Amino acid sequence: MPPTVEDIARRTGEILAGYFRNTTLVNEFKSPRDMVSKADRHAERFLMAELAKIENIPFLSEEYHPRTALSSGPLWIVDPLDGTTNFLAGIPFYTVAIAHWNGHTVDRAVCYIPPMNELFRADLGCGAFLNDRPIRVSETADPLHAVGAVGFADITKDMPKDTLAVFNSVIRKTRALRRLGSAVADMLYVARGGFDIFWECGLSPWDVAAASLIVTEAGGIVTDFSGGTDYIAGGTIIASNRVLYPFIRDEIREHF
Numbered sequence: 001m002p003p004t005v006e007d008i009a010r011r012t013g014e015i016l017a018g019y020f021r022n023t024t025l026v027n028e029f030k031s032p033r034d035m036v037s038k039a040d041r042h043a044e045r046f047l048m049a050e051l052a053k054i055e056n057i058p059f060l061s062e063e064y065h066p067r068t069a070l071s072s073g074p075l076w077i078v079d080p081l082d083g084t085t086n087f088l089a090g091i092p093f094y095t096v097a098i099a100h101w102n103g104h105t106v107d108r109a110v111c112y113i114p115p116m117n118e119l120f121r122a123d124l125g126c127g128a129f130l131n132d133r134p135i136r137v138s139e140t141a142d143p144l145h146a147v148g149a150v151g152f153a154d155i156t157k158d159m160p161k162d163t164l165a166v167f168n169s170v171i172r173k174t175r176a177l178r179r180l181g182s183a184v185a186d187m188l189y190v191a192r193g194g195f196d197i198f199w200e201c202g203l204s205p206w207d208v209a210a211a212s213l214i215v216t217e218a219g220g221i222v223t224d225f226s227g228g229t230d231y232i233a234g235g236t237i238i239a240s241n242r243v244l245y246p247f248i249r250d251e252i253r254e255h256f
Contacts, residue, residue, distance in 0.1 A: 002053040005098055005110045006119060011050070012080055012096045013114030015043045020115075021090045037088060043080035043096070051076050051098070060101075061206050070205065070233050075101040077232075079206040083182030095184040099209035106232070109210035111188055120188050122217035128191055137220040137241040138193040146174045146196040146244055149186035153202030163201050165255040170248070183237075187211035190239045191218040197240040197248045201225065201256075205232050212239065221245045225252050 003011075019039035044063050051059075057074045076098065081087060083094035092115035100108040107124040120135075122128040128135050140146050148170060154162045171177045178195070180186050183203055189195045191214045209232050212222045223229065225236035227249055240248055 003050055005051070005054065005100075005108065006121060008047060008050040008054075009096050009098055009110045009112040009119065012043050012047050013112045015039070015046055016081060016087070016094065016096070017114050020087065020092070037081075037084065039087065040081045040084065044078070047078055047080045047096075047098070048076070051078070055100075062204065070101065072103045074103055077101055077106070077205050077209040079184065079210075082184040082207065083180075086181040091181065093180055093182060093185060095182050095188070097184045097206065097210040099213065101209065106209050106213045109213040111184055111210050111214065113185060113188070118188075120191065120211075120214050122214040124213065124217070126217065128214045128218035130192055135192045135218050137190060137215070137218050138196050139243065140196045140241060141243040143170075143173050143244060143247050144175060147194070148174050148177045148197040148199075148248070149189065149195045150177055150179055150198065151183050151186065151200035151203070152179070153183070153200055153207075157202050159202055161256070163199070163252070163256055166199065166252055169255050170251050173247075173251075183207045184211045187215050187239045190220055190241070191215045193218075193241075197238070197244050199225075199236075199238045199248055199252060201236045203235060203237060208232055208237050212237070215239045223249070225256060 059076045061078045079097040087094045096112040098110045099106045109122050111120045120130050186198045188211050190198050215222050222239045224231040224234045231237040
């Protein structure tokens with residue numbers, strides 16, 4: 001019997017935990033700011049080998065064929081270690097993300113936060129779950145009561161236009177903004193109602209594919225910065241509860 005996606009995510013997390021805070025971990029730089037570790041590569045090899053037992057289809061991931069585009073055929077879209085900087089710094093907030101692309105949309109997602117033992121999952125049209133309990137986005141309606149999350153991939157990638165102006169505006173109009181260092185985790189916490197809003201620019205499909213389905217199945221809204229549906233390949237994303245979505249969308253339109 002083939003393994004389940006949930007089992008594979010947990011076992012990938014066990015591999016990562018074996019490397020966590022290991023001072024002999026061998027790392028290399030992919031770019032002046034981005035590192036890849038032995039843990040990344042080990043976890044990814046395991047993930048791909050095990051998922052192929054469920055469905056032997058192409059993979060799209062950060063370390064393996066990162067230039068592969070979304071296609072009209074099925075794909076596994078995976079990130080075996082989202083939050084590498086946290087991981088290598090000994091900060092216990094990193095995630096495993098697995099999405100199944102059916103050729104048109106993501107129809108299955110499993111994400112695991114190993115240090116918290118939190119397994120999130122969703123199937124298209126079937127709701128979202130955390131450790132097998134249903135989850136829903138928040139109902140926060142007043143921006144001043146909102147806790148939001150943000151990432152700055154646009155800045156670390158030296159993109160010509162960045163979202164700092166959005167941050168500077170929104171932080172003055174909300175209760176708090178946080179940066180967990182993992183876009184996957186940021187979105188998962190929107191899905192479970194911890195965060196009310198999240199936005200980021202400069203992300204890749206493996207950063208958002210799995211968690212975006214979990215947010216929508218938890219009752220949230222996910223769009224690109226223009227309000228459209230090109231958030232998996234388009235590089236910009238908003239994830240929000242339904243009440244605050246117009247607020248963060250309009251802030252981005254005004255300041256980005």
